Amino acid sequence: MTVTPLQALPVERLRQRSSTKWRTYPDEVLPLFVAETDFPLAPGITKRLATAVELGDTGYTPPDPGIRDAFSAFARRRFDWEVTPARVRSTCDVMMGVTEILRAVTEPGDRVVVTPPVYPPFYDSVPEAGAVVERVPLARTETGWELDLAGIDAALAGGARGVLLCNPHNPTGTVHTRESLAALAEIVDRHGAFVVSDEIHAPLTHAPAVFTPFLAASDAAARVGYAVTSASKAFNLAGLKCALMVTASPETQRVVDALPDEVEWRTGLFGALAGLVAFDESSDEWLDSLLAALEHNRRLLAELLTEHVPGARYVIPDAGYLAWVDLSALGWGDNPARKILRDAKVALHFGPKFGAEGAGHVRINIGCSPEVLTEAVRRIGALVD
Structure with missing residues (x-):
């Protein structure tokens, strides 16, 4: 078609x-x-926000505006990924979600791997959480870039506590393969570390590339990973402030569920309303x-x-x-x-x-x-x- x-x-x-x-x-x-x-x-977003303005629907974001179920359906439809709605929690934006998860899983001074060249706020969110950036640059290939798995393994063996992943990668536009992500998960699991995966660009994957959610890459990835995503890049909603923190195991879910209530209160109502429509099949x-x-x-x-x-x-x-x-x-x-x-x-x-x-x-x-x-x-x- x-x-x-x-x-x-x-x-x-x-x-x-x-x-x-x-x-x-x-x-x-x-x-x-x-x-x-x-x-x-998207027309449905324009209509939904216009209705909210007409109603004066500008109050606090409710505990469950429906976006968890909407994202779960979107993930199944677009990525063939089964997401449990109860393992989705919202916050203000992706980098806030990243920072709060890092704050929960690191101690002051812990080192967190980033893979430059990478989205500039990564260099700010790690120290904001009290951790220290450890750089393991992407490996340049004849056709693009890929994760330096040996370099990440060495960094974790040397005491780094986890990896802040960009998947798909900004600025190179690299969609990491399922094999690469599964190999990363095995390395991280072996070292008792974690991965926080920024997946905000996922809906904008171009064929023939296929986006693999980190949490769906393997059983090990589900154990060690946290994903943070949003409709804001694909649907141009950055100013409306709504992101989602997703987990795939009881242990990681407990970490996100234990985040302060204020983390979720920062979700913008218009962001949630717009995101709900963005993730809808319409x-x-x-x-x-x-x-x-x-x-x-x-x-x-x-x-x-x-x-x-x-x-x-x-x-x-x-x-x-x-x-x-x-x-x-x-x-x-x-x-x-x-x-x-x-x-x-x-x-x-x-x-x-x-x-x-x-x-x-x-x-x-x-x-x-x-x-x-x-x-x-x-x-x-x-x-x-």
Whole structure:
């Protein structure tokens, strides 16, 4: 069945938004940095939020707004993953969930492995929880990136207490294989450690890649793992504040159930209402249309870089709408996004923010119209000697 790609909103309409993407830089700058998309909301979400505003339904989030069951059904439908609703608990956003779980499973000074280049807030959430970051960079392969399992094994053997996983990985867009995740779980289980898996980009996995939830990778993964996820990336709901903490064993469930009540009270009511609709089957058609639009853009970017920015190195991502591009060959320094912002008036995410491995790199948000993406790359190309 052919799926019609979702159409992005016109730039003049987008500039009426008040979010970070459209308020950080002046109008002459094309913003392709922060992880917000330029598409209209799924119709069911718009309708549900409009009804809530009309009713003045802006009070406290109830103990069970229905999102646990909705996510369980979504996970079964989209990932072939059986999630027990009683093992799902909500909070404000993914990084808050990550931080609170880390706080519960570590002691002050414990080391937690991260796998750079990786989402910059990982470097903040670990110390916020009282732990210390231990870096085990992704291994670069001929076709992309993968977990350095031997490096993680060595770090845990050396005393690290656990792993903060990004699955799918931001910024590379890597979808870790079931085999890799199962091998990670065996290593972690052997060392008596844990994995906290950020799975916020999971709904945006592009075929033929197949997303494997960490908790479903193996029996060992179910024992040692915690997953934190949200509808916010796929459905552009970051400002509404609702994430889900998921477990798959009695032991890990007890840890999450023992978190302070305030962790769950921080869930935004509008986030829960919007997430409930996002995870409903009625929104699947919209999500498939979004994926079709992103499928076009991730390949369009490859063509544009080849034409306008020779020397750029780009591996088409397995998931998401964030592209990791190596511009080292252009000689624009460790942080080429600064030159691009100043001289091309295009805002990209700074590569070094993702770790030392990000030197010479930029992250480009392709969750926009093909026209905006084309104009942005043409502007960057004009800077190439």
